[in-house]
Amino acid sequence: MANINIDAAKTNTYDVIVIGSGISGGWAAKEFTEKGLKTLVLERGRDVQHIKDYPTTNKYPFEFEHRGELTLDIKKDNPIVSRCYAFKEDAMHFMVKDKEHPYVQEKPFDWIRGYQVGGKSLLWARQTQRWSDFDFEGPARDDFAVDWPIRYQDIAPWYTYVEKFAGIAGNKDGLPELPDGDFLPGFPLNAVEDYFKGVLKSKYTNRHVISARCAHLSQPKQIHFDQGRAKCQNRTLCQRGCPFGGYFSSNASTLPWAAKTGNLTLRPFSVVQSVIYDDERGKVTGVRVVDADTKETTEFFAKVIFVNAGALNSNLILLNSISKRFPDGLGNDSGVLGKYVAFHNYSARISAEYEGLKQFATDGRNPAGGGYIPRFRNVFKQETNFKRGYAAGFGASRYMHRDQSGVGETLKDQLLHGELGPWVVSSHMMGETIPKESNAVSLSSTKKDDWGVPLLNISVDYDENDELMKKDYLAQLTEMFSEAGFKKITPNTNSQSPGLDIHEMGGARMGHDPKTSLLNKWNQLHTCKNVFVTDGACMTSTSTQNPSLTYMALTARAADYAMKEMKKGEIL
Amino acid sequence: MERRIVIKQVLILAAGLTLLPSCLKQQGKSTVLLKNLNVSLDQEYILAEIAETLIPKTDTPGAKQLNLHLFVLKMLDDCYENSDQKKFMSGLGQFEDHTHQLYNKSFKDLPRPQQLVLLNELDHQQDIVNDLSVFYKILKSRTIDGYLNSKYVMTNLIIWELVPGRYTGYFPVKSA
Numbered sequence: 001m002a003n004i005n006i007d008a009a010k011t012n013t014y015d016v017i018v019i020g021s022g023i024s025g026g027w028a029a030k031e032f033t034e035k036g037l038k039t040l041v042l043e044r045g046r047d048v049q050h051i052k053d054y055p056t057t058n059k060y061p062f063e064f065e066h067r068g069e070l071t072l073d074i075k076k077d078n079p080i081v082s083r084c085y086a087f088k089e090d091a092m093h094f095m096v097k098d099k100e101h102p103y104v105q106e107k108p109f110d111w112i113r114g115y116q117v118g119g120k121s122l123l124w125a126r127q128t129q130r131w132s133d134f135d136f137e138g139p140a141r142d143d144f145a146v147d148w149p150i151r152y153q154d155i156a157p158w159y160t161y162v163e164k165f166a167g168i169a170g171n172k173d174g175l176p177e178l179p180d181g182d183f184l185p186g187f188p189l190n191a192v193e194d195y196f197k198g199v200l201k202s203k204y205t206n207r208h209v210i211s212a213r214c215a216h217l218s219q220p221k222q223i224h225f226d227q228g229r230a231k232c233q234n235r236t237l238c239q240r241g242c243p244f245g246g247y248f249s250s251n252a253s254t255l256p257w258a259a260k261t262g263n264l265t266l267r268p269f270s271v272v273q274s275v276i277y278d279d280e281r282g283k284v285t286g287v288r289v290v291d292a293d294t295k296e297t298t299e300f301f302a303k304v305i306f307v308n309a310g311a312l313n314s315n316l317i318l319l320n321s322i323s324k325r326f327p328d329g330l331g332n333d334s335g336v337l338g339k340y341v342a343f344h345n346y347s348a349r350i351s352a353e354y355e356g357l358k359q360f361a362t363d364g365r366n367p368a369g370g371g372y373i374p375r376f377r378n379v380f381k382q383e384t385n386f387k388r389g390y391a392a393g394f395g396a397s398r399y400m401h402r403d404q405s406g407v408g409e410t411l412k413d414q415l416l417h418g419e420l421g422p423w424v425v426s427s428h429m430m431g432e433t434i435p436k437e438s439n440a441v442s443l444s445s446t447k448k449d450d451w452g453v454p455l456l457n458i459s460v461d462y463d464e465n466d467e468l469m470k471k472d473y474l475a476q477l478t479e480m481f482s483e484a485g486f487k488k489i490t491p492n493t494n495s496q497s498p499g500l501d502i503h504e505m506g507g508a509r510m511g512h513d514p515k516t517s518l519l520n521k522w523n524q525l526h527t528c529k530n531v532f533v534t535d536g537a538c539m540t541s542t543s544t545q546n547p548s549l550t551y552m553a554l555t556a557r558a559a560d561y562a563m564k565e566m567k568k569g570e571i572l
Numbered sequence: 573m574e575r576r577i578v579i580k581q582v583l584i585l586a587a588g589l590t591l592l593p594s595c596l597k598q599q600g601k602s603t604v605l606l607k608n609l610n611v612s613l614d615q616e617y618i619l620a621e622i623a624e625t626l627i628p629k630t631d632t633p634g635a636k637q638l639n640l641h642l643f644v645l646k647m648l649d650d651c652y653e654n655s656d657q658k659k660f661m662s663g664l665g666q667f668e669d670h671t672h673q674l675y676n677k678s679f680k681d682l683p684r685p686q687q688l689v690l691l692n693e694l695d696h697q698q699d700i701v702n703d704l705s706v707f708y709k710i711l712k713s714r715t716i717d718g719y720l721n722s723k724y725v726m727t728n729l730i731i732w733e734l735v736p737g738r739y740t741g742y743f744p745v746k747s748a
Contacts, residue, residue, distance in 0.1 A: 190741030
């Protein structure tokens with residue numbers, strides 16, 4: 001390693017340290033470097049450079065040894081990550097294997113991780129919806145968690161700010177519960193998605209099908225070309241990394257942008273062990289890093305630390321940052337650090353068939369994935385026996401049926417001349433879960449990883465509210481499907497564990513009161529003003545939206561605030 | 573160099589073959605590298621014949637030309653439980669025994685009409701669960717997978733697009 005520790009304080013000092021290079025860390029890097037601040041981004045995994053390090057991106061299905069399938073050995077070695085839809089032969093190199101980074105499941109929890117530059121921003125499902133005040137006001141109105149210290153008007157300009165740069169395809173739908181953004185043209189609904197939209201409009205007052213809003217360049221603008229990105233080519237092979245930069249990722253967008261400023265130092269293979277609190281100076285001064293390969297420890301220093309390690313890993317780092325002043329984890333006077341973890345309830349789906357509109361099919365591929373049904377339960381008032389509600393995906397497609405019966409020339413002919421089947425529709429729920437003290441992560445007192453960091457104990461479970469909500473989702477969707485004349489309606493509850501939604505949130509929640517929360521309205525630790533947490537760990541509640549867009553907006557907003565405070569001399 | 577070619581030719585002759593994907597394999601062993609399965613060259617030819625009977629050469633290539641039997645073996649070797657692998661090999665043995673009983677010949681040496689009769693018979697008995705049906709199901713489904721996912725089919729017959737560049741939600745089709 002180049003970092004010999006002789007005059008470490010001088011050579012290892014930056015203006016800002018960002019822990020993590022995923023979707024929020026990338027934004028922090030962009031914001032600070034653009035404004036001229038020397039920024040060190042620490043990434044525990046290897047470097048993944050845009051295009052160059054996407055080894056499978058241009059492969060045809062027949063170029064994969066097992067045509068995309070996982071081998072039995074890989075499945076058996078990786079029962080957890082194998083349950084993730086994206087863990088296939090084409091993208092498994094971007095995902096953490098079970099044995100590489102163990103954790104303690106006090107209750108079943110599928111922790112899906114991507115330890116590399118770009119993190120899970122390479123792999124995400126790219127769905128991007130704004131929150132509204134119906135979401136931010138949830139905890140206060142329905143009496144759970146703590147009140148969010150921000151409202152829609154606080155974050156709205158920052159949503160616009162990140163949307164313009166990232167490129168979000170969507171339509172102006174005019175729904176108060178799902179505010180419109182600064183959109184590129186939306187991807188269209190298909191014939192049956194449109195039909196279902198019409199049915200809901202005629203039968204219900206507040207149930208809508210909209211084109212799923214997604215981080216794809218449907219029609220790039222100059223700001224996207226300036227990033228070296230091009231129009232989305234409808235490949236829908238996104239999990240491999242996109243050679244066009246057609247979807248937003250740290251690798252395609254924020255990190256190269258930050259690098260161009262000359263102010264970025266990106267340091268892969270840097271496992272952050274803890275944030276350093278200097279008891280004598282009474283402030284956070286830097287971070288302690290263990291080299292992933294050599295295990296050598298190095299300290300880096302900065303005026304401001306952004307913690308963007310991914311929701312649960314940010315909790316882990318804070319919990320492991322022990323000092324005299326903070327014996328229970330950095331900023332954890334309240335004792336709530338690691339608690340009130342929540343996620344999205346993805347445990348039900350429903351599918352059906354539709355015999356109509358057979359004069360149409362689809363051609364090409366839709367990167368948005370189809371339609372999105374914003375939350376319609378308990379939005380304007382409480383109307384069910386459970387709290388909160390769910391959004392739902394909705395998609396329709398027609399499959400080519402290739403008759404596999406028989407043998408010989410007949411079989412061959414059948415295989416080559418398939419027949420389009422009926423429209424198949426399907427939906428999955430994305431339910432809000434209620435953060436609870438008992439849903440928590442903590443440090444193992446006995447087990448450490450290869451880098452000397454305690455393993456994370458994860459104790460997160462569904463509750464009665466989730467069960468009631470799941471029942472309601474299936475009942476309501478069954479009713480809506482029936483209204484549309486869909487047949488063979490097949491509800492499907494699965495027993496998937498929390499975590500597989502890959503929307504774990506909370507543990508270092510935002511709030512007004514230092515006694516009940518870790519972070520203030522600027523994502524700043526109440527008690528360490530130069531430490532900010534702007535990834536999923538900050539979330540006070542989960543609502544139903546896919547969370548990444550909100551992390552991006554919160555990060556840009558917090559970075560702006562941090563820089564203003566630095567200028568004012570409030571952060572030194 | 574010369575010597576190598578001669579050795580190759582000798583091996584080919586010794587095995588009584590006209591074509592081998594790899595000629596430097598241990599004699600009598602399968603030509604595809606397998607970790608778990610023990611497949612003889614003879615068995616491999618039988619599988620090749622069955623696959624070819626399922627998806628024969630017409631005016632377009634058949635299973636043999638696309639090496640689909642080797643794909644079946646590769647998938648069986650890497651993606652199936654040991655118990656399924658055993659059933660598959662046992663089913664293959666039973667199939668050959670059955671063929672010998674009926675025709676006193678190996679499947680691979682039968683004329684096509686008799687091959688078709690035998691496979692049709694298996695095709696109609698898929699509901700019976702035994703080693704023979706496990707063997708046939710895996711072989712047939714993986715032959716079909718391999719075919720539909722083959723370079724030839726994906727680039728000539730049912731074109732798979734790497735870069736579609738479009739999406740149409742109202743694509744007119746004949747509503748049969």
